[in-house]
Amino acid sequence: MSQFEFTHRRKNPLTGNWVLVSPHRNNRPWLGATEKSAPSNLPEHDETCPLCPGNQRANDTHNPEYDKTFVFTNDFGALTPHVAEQAAQLETNPLFEIEAATGECRVICFSPKHNKTLPELPANEIKDVVDTWKQHYVELSAQYACVHIFENKGAVMGCSQPHPHGQVWAHSHLSTEIQLEQASQHQYQQTHGSNLLADYVKREIADGERVVYQNDHWLVVVPFWAAWPFETLLVSKDDVRHFGQLTEAQSTALADAIKVLTTRYDNVFNCSFPYSMGWHCAPSDLDDDSHWRMHAHFYPPLLRSATVKKHMVGYEMLAESQRDLSPETAAKILKNASDVHYTEGNQ
Amino acid sequence: MSQFEFTHRRKNPLTGNWVLVSPHRNNRPWLGATEKSAPSNLPEHDETCPLCPGNQRANDTHNPEYDKTFVFTNDFGALTPHVAEQAAQLETNPLFEIEAATGECRVICFSPKHNKTLPELPANEIKDVVDTWKQHYVELSAQYACVHIFENKGAVMGCSQPHPHGQVWAHSHLSTEIQLEQASQHQYQQTHGSNLLADYVKREIADGERVVYQNDHWLVVVPFWAAWPFETLLVSKDDVRHFGQLTEAQSTALADAIKVLTTRYDNVFNCSFPYSMGWHCAPSDLDDDSHWRMHAHFYPPLLRSATVKKHMVGYEMLAESQRDLSPETAAKILKNASDVHYTEGNQ
Ligand SMILES: O=P(O)(O)O[C@H]1O[C@H](CO)[C@@H](O)[C@H](O)[C@H]1O
Ligand SMILES: O=P(O)(O)O[C@H]1O[C@H](CO)[C@@H](O)[C@H](O)[C@H]1O
Numbered sequence: 280m281s282q283f284e285f286t287h288r289r290k291n292p293l294t295g296n297w298v299l300v301s302p303h304r305n306n307r308p309w310l311g312a313t314e315k316s317a318p319s320n321l322p323e324h325d326e327t328c329p330l331c332p333g334n335q336r337a338n339d340t341h342n343p344e345y346d347k348t349f350v351f352t353n354d355f356g357a358l359t360p361h362v363a364e365q366a367a368q369l370e371t372n373p374l375f376e377i378e379a380a381t382g383e384c385r386v387i388c389f390s391p392k393h394n395k396t397l398p399e400l401p402a403n404e405i406k407d408v409v410d411t412w413k414q415h416y417v418e419l420s421a422q423y424a425c426v427h428i429f430e431n432k433g434a435v436m437g438c439s440q441p442h443p444h445g446q447v448w449a450h451s452h453l454s455t456e457i458q459l460e461q462a463s464q465h466q467y468q469q470t471h472g473s474n475l476l477a478d479y480v481k482r483e484i485a486d487g488e489r490v491v492y493q494n495d496h497w498l499v500v501v502p503f504w505a506a507w508p509f510e511t512l513l514v515s516k517d518d519v520r521h522f523g524q525l526t527e528a529q530s531t532a533l534a535d536a537i538k539v540l541t542t543r544y545d546n547v548f549n550c551s552f553p554y555s556m557g558w559h560c561a562p563s564d565l566d567d568d569s570h571w572r573m574h575a576h577f578y579p580p581l582l583r584s585a586t587v588k589k590h591m592v593g594y595e596m597l598a599e600s601q602r603d604l605s606p607e608t609a610a611k612i613l614k615n616a617s618d619v620h621y622t623e624g625n626q
Numbered sequence: 627m628s629q630f631e632f633t634h635r636r637k638n639p640l641t642g643n644w645v646l647v648s649p650h651r652n653n654r655p656w657l658g659a660t661e662k663s664a665p666s667n668l669p670e671h672d673e674t675c676p677l678c679p680g681n682q683r684a685n686d687t688h689n690p691e692y693d694k695t696f697v698f699t700n701d702f703g704a705l706t707p708h709v710a711e712q713a714a715q716l717e718t719n720p721l722f723e724i725e726a727a728t729g730e731c732r733v734i735c736f737s738p739k740h741n742k743t744l745p746e747l748p749a750n751e752i753k754d755v756v757d758t759w760k761q762h763y764v765e766l767s768a769q770y771a772c773v774h775i776f777e778n779k780g781a782v783m784g785c786s787q788p789h790p791h792g793q794v795w796a797h798s799h800l801s802t803e804i805q806l807e808q809a810s811q812h813q814y815q816q817t818h819g820s821n822l823l824a825d826y827v828k829r830e831i832a833d834g835e836r837v838v839y840q841n842d843h844w845l846v847v848v849p850f851w852a853a854w855p856f857e858t859l860l861v862s863k864d865d866v867r868h869f870g871q872l873t874e875a876q877s878t879a880l881a882d883a884i885k886v887l888t889t890r891y892d893n894v895f896n897c898s899f900p901y902s903m904g905w906h907c908a909p910s911d912l913d914d915d916s917h918w919r920m921h922a923h924f925y926p927p928l929l930r931s932a933t934v935k936k937h938m939v940g941y942e943m944l945a946e947s948q949r950d951l952s953p954e955t956a957a958k959i960l961k962n963a964s965d966v967h968y969t970e971g972n973q
Contacts, residue, residue, distance in 0.1 A: 283724075285710030288799065290723035296802045299727060301704035312781035315659075357648040357941070357948055363632030373814070374826050375850050376637035377630075380646060429940035434659035437937025446940065452635065454945035455643045467720070479721050503722050557944035578943050590784025593776035593793065594704070596925050597904035598801035601704055 283605045291504035292467070292475060294459045298506045299594075299601040302608070313586040314435045317551040321394035321441055330442035332391045347404070348411040349388040356384030358450055382423060382450030387411055389443040396432065396443050396551055398541035398620055406534035408445075412558070413530065416522035419449035420563035425457055428522075433553025435580060435588060453562055460559055461571075468570035476514055476572035489610040492539050496532035499540050501610040506600035508582045508589050509547065509609050511540065514574035521560035521573055540577070543616035550585035554578055630952045638851035639814070639822060641806045645853045646941075646948040649955070660933040661782045664898040668741035668788055677789035679738045694751070695758040696735040703731030705797055729770060729797030734758055736790040743779065743790050743898055745888035745967055753881035755792075759905070760877065763869035766796040767910035772804055775869075780900025782927060782935060800909055807906055808918075815917035823861055823919035836957040839886050843879035846887050848957040853947035855929045855936050856894065856956050858887065861921035868907035868920055887924070890963035897932035901925055 284302045291298065329336045332344045337354040362381055369377050389408050390400055397405060412428050419426045430445035431438040453461065467475040483489055483500045491511060492499040502512040513536060519525060525533070544552035555578045561571035580588040582603065595601055631649045638645065676683045679691045684701040709728055716724050736755050737747055744752060759775050766773045777792035778785040800808065814822035830836055830847045838858060839846040849859040860883060866872060872880070891899035902925045908918035927935040929950065942948055 282712060285712055286705060286727050287710075287716075288725050288727050292721050292723070299704060299801075304702055304704050312662075312784070355651055357646060357651050357950075358633060363634075369634075372829075373818075374639050374822070374829060376639070377850075378635050380633050380635045425945075427941060427945050429944055431937070431940040437659070437939040448941055448945070454646075456945050471720075475721070482719075482721060503724075555940040555943050557940055559944070576944060590778070592784040593778040593902040593904055594774060594795055596902050597776055597906070597923060598772075598774050598795070598803050603704075 283607055288599075289504045289606075291502075291506075292479075293463050294456065295463065296504075296506075297599050298504055299599060300605055301601060301603060302605045304603040312590075314553075314588055316585050317433055317441065317553070319551075323392050323394050325393045325442070328393055328440065328442050330386070330388050330440055330444055331393050345388070346391055347407045348390070350385055350411060350415060353384035353386050353446070356448075358382030358384050358448060378452070380450060380452060382448060383419065384449075385415060385447045387415070387428075387445045387447065389445065393442050396541070396545075397430075397537060398545050399622070400443075400538075402531075402534050402538045405537050406531055409525075409530045409533050409537075412445075412447075413522045413525055415447050416560070419447065420521065420523065420560075423449040423451050424562045424564040425450055425453050426560065426563070427454065427557060429555060429557030431555050433551060435553045436555050438553075457559065457562060461562060464570040464572075474518075474570060474572060476574060477518070480514055480516055480572075488607050491543070491610055491613045492536060494532050494535055496529045497536040499536060501606040501613065503606060505606040505609065506591075506602060507578045507580065508602060508604060509544065509552075509577075509579045509613060510606075511577045511613070512574055513537075513540065513577065515572055519573045520568045520571040521563070522558070524573075539618055542618055542620050543613050544577075544579060546616040546619075546621050547612060548581060548585040549621045552579055552581060554580070630954055635946075636851045636953075638849075638853075639826075640810050641803070642810065643851075643853075644946050645851055646946060647952055648948060648950060649952045651950040659937075661900075661935055663932050664780055664788065664900070666898075670739050670741050672740045672789070675740055675787065675789050677733070677735050677787055677791055678740050692735070693738055694754045695737070697732055697758060697762060700731035700733050700793070703795075705729035705731050705795060725799070727797060727799060729795060730766065731796075732762060732766075732794045734762070734775075734792045734794065736792065740789050743888070743892075744777075744884060745892050746969070747790075747885075749878075749881050749885045752884050753878055756872075756877045756880050756884075759794075760869045760872055762794050763907070766794065767868065767870065767907075770796040770798050771909045771911040772797055772800050773907065773910070774801065774904060776902060776904030778902050780898065782900045783902050785900075804906065804909060808909060811917040811919075821865075821917060821919060823921060824865070827861055827863055827919075835954050838890070838957055838960040839883060841879050841882055843876045844883040846883060848953040848960065850953060852953040852956065853938075853949060854925045854927065855949060855951060856891065856899075856924075856926045856960060857953075858924045858960070859921055860884070860887065860924065862919055866920045867915045867918040868910070869905070871920075886965055887960075889965055889967050890960050891924075891926060893963040893966075893968050894959060895928060895932040896968045899926055899928060901927070 286301050288297045288299050335341050416426050426449040428447050464475045489500045499513050558575045560573050561568035582589040633648050635644045635646050671678050682688050763773050773796040775794050811822045836847045846860050905922045907920050908915035929936040
C-alpha cells in the first residue's frame with residue numbers, strides 16, 4: 280500500500296490550485312448517472328459525417344478526398360479574426376473588466392477513417408497528426424501569442440462527432456491557464472534558478488512510483504497533483520518549449536508515447552476511454568521562454584467503469600477538486616495496463 | 627440587442643479567472659451527447675431511498691421519522707475528523723506540496739418528501755432549510771475555518787439520490803476558491819477603501835440589465851463574468867459576511883429569493899433544472915472580515931434544452947471557460963420566466 284492512503288491535499292505548482300485526496304472514498308455505492316459507452320460498430324466512412332473525406336460540411340463546401348490528416352477553419356468557431364467596432368468603447372472598471380478577443384479556430388481530422396481513434400492508428404499515422412499539430416502551431420504562433428491545440432474525445436467530453444479529430448484555437452491574449460502556468464514557471468526559475476518541469480521530470484523518474492511510460496524523449500506520469508482519476512502529464516524530457524522546436528526524433532518518440540498512453544487508457548475499462556487533452560506551450564511573444572517546457576495534460580473523466588465517471592460538481596466547483604483514489608494507485612493501474620489494444624490481442 | 631453581442635473576454639474579480647464570450651456560437655448544430663431528464667413520477671416516500679424518513683442507511687442505522695429537515699454525518703465522507711499518523715512525516719518540496727486534511731461531511735435532507743425539490747416547497751419550508759444551513763454553519767464554524775454548504779441537483783450534476791438534499795463539508799484549511807475570493811476581496815478593499823461585492827451590488831442594481839430578481843435583502847444577478855450559461859449570483863444587499871449573522875428577516879427574504887430563482891430555473895426549459903449551488907462565507911478565523919459579503923453561486927449546466935448541456939471540456943479545461951450566449955441574454959430569459967412553477971399553473 281502506498282504511503283498516501285490517508286486524507287490530504289496536494290498543490291498543483293503549475294496553477295497554484297489544490298486538490299483534496301480522499302483515497303477511502305471510492306468504496307461508496309454509486310446509484311447516480313451513468314454514461315453511454317462509445318458505439319463500437321461505426322463504418323469506415325459515414326455519408327452523414329461532416330468530417331469524412333468528400334462529404335459536405337455545414338456551409339456548402341465539400342471536404343477533399345484526403346488520405347492522411349485534414350485541417351479546416353471551424354465553421355462555428357468561438358473566435359474569428361474580425362475586430363468588433365464596439366470593442367473601442369469598452370468601459371474600464373475593476374468590477375467590469377472586458378476586452379475584445381480575436382483569433383482563429385481550426386478542426387484537425389486525424390485520419391480519413393471515421394471509425395478509428397488515436398490508439399487504433401499505427402504509430403506512423405499518429406506521427407502524421409504530430410506533424411500536423413506542429414505545422415499549424417508554427418503557422419498560427421507567427422500571428423497569435425497563444426495557440427491551444429486540444430482534443431475532446433467521446434460524447435461525455437462534449438465531442439459531437441465520433442470521427443477522430445481535435446481542434447486548434449489561437450488568439451493574441453494569453454488564456455487564464457497559460458497566464459497561471461507562465462507566472463508559476465517564471466517564479467520558480469527566479470527562485471530556484473532552474474526549470475520547474477525539468478526539475479519535476481528528474482524527480483519523478485528517480486522516484487518511479489507515478490511513472491506510467493517513458494522513452495528517450497518523453498515522460499508520462501500521473502502528476503503528484505492530478506485532479507481527475509486517471510489524469511496524466513505528457514512532458515518532454517528535453518529542453519523543448521513549443522512545437523516549433525520539435526526534431527524528427529522527438530516527434531517520432533511523441534507519436535510512440537501517445538500510442539502507448541491512449542492504448543493503455545482504452546485497456547483500463549476495455550472501452551474507448553474518453554478524455555480532453557491539450558498542449559501547453561510557451562507563449563510565442565516572450566523574449567525569454569527558458570522557464571517553459573512543452574507538455575500535454577490528459578483529463579479523462581472515468582472513475583469506476585466504462586460508464587461511471589467522476590463528477591466535478593458542488594464541492595469541486597465551489598471549493599477545489601477532490602479525488603477518490605490516490606494518484607499512485609491510478610499510476611499503478613496505468614502502468615499495468617496492456618500495450619496491446621483490447622480490440623486486437625487476446626489478453 | 628445588447629451592446630455585448632461580439633466576441634470578448636470578461637474577468638471574474640472574485641477569482642481572477644477570465645471567461646471567453648462568443649455570443650454567435652449558440653447557432654451551431656448539436657449532434658452530441660444529450661442528458662436524461664429527471665424522472666417526474668417519483669413517489670412521496672421510496673422504500674429503497676436511504677434519505678427518506680424511517681428508512682435504513684448504508685450502515686445499520688435508521689433515519690428518524692423526521693417531518694422538516696434532517697441532518698446526518700455522510701456515511702462516505704471525503705473528510706473525517708481523524709488525523710492520520712503519516713501526516714507528521716510529509717516531505718516539503720515546492721513541487722510536491724502536501725498537507726493532511728481533516729474535517730466533517732454532513733448531508734442535509736431538505737424535506738421528508740422524496741419527490742419535492744426546492745422550488746416545489748412552500749417558502750416557509752425553504753425557510754426551514756435556510757435555518758438548518760445557519761444552525762450547522764454556526765456549529766461547524768466554531769471548529770473549522772472553512773464551511774462549504776452546497777447542493778448538487780440532478781443526476782447530471784453527480785447527484786446520486788433524487789431525494790432533495792444538500793451537503794456541508796467543513797475543514798480547517800481554506801479551500802482554493804475561498805483563498806482566491808479572500809485575496810481578491812481583501813485586495814479590493816485595500817485599494818478602493820470599499821467592499822467589492824457591496825460596490826458590485828450597487829452597480830448592478832443601478833444598471834438593471836443583469837438583475838434577475840431582488841427583494842429587501844437579496845439580489846440575484848447573472849454576474850457580468852458568468853461562465854455557465856444560466857449562472858447566477860445570489861448576494862446579500864446588507865453587510866452580512868456569513869450565516870451566523872443572518873437575522874430572521876434576512877432568512878425569510880432569502881427563502882423567498884431561492885423560491886423565485888429555482889422556480890424560474892425550472893420554467894426555462896420546463897424541467898427540473900439541474901445545478902450545483904453553494905455558499906461562500908467569510909472564513910471564521912479572520913480577525914477582520916469586513917471585506918467579505920455572504921453570497922451563493924448557482925452553476926446550472928443546461929444550455930439549449932432540458933437535455934443539451936454546455937460541456938466545459940478541452941478549451942475550457944486547458945485555457946479558460948467559454949460561453950455561447952451573453953450573460954445579458956441569459957438574464958433576460960431568467961427575468962421573463964414565470965414565477966409559477968410549470969407543474970402548477972397553466973402558463
Ligand atoms: O457526495 P455525493 O453526493 O455522493 O457525490 C457528489 O458530490 C461530491 C461533492 O461535490 C462529488 O465529489 C462527487 O463526485 C459527486 O458525485
Ligand atoms: O467545438 P465543439 O467540438 O463543437 O464543442 C466542444 O468543444 C468546445 C471546446 O472545448 C466546447 O466549448 C464545447 O462546449 C464542446 O461541446
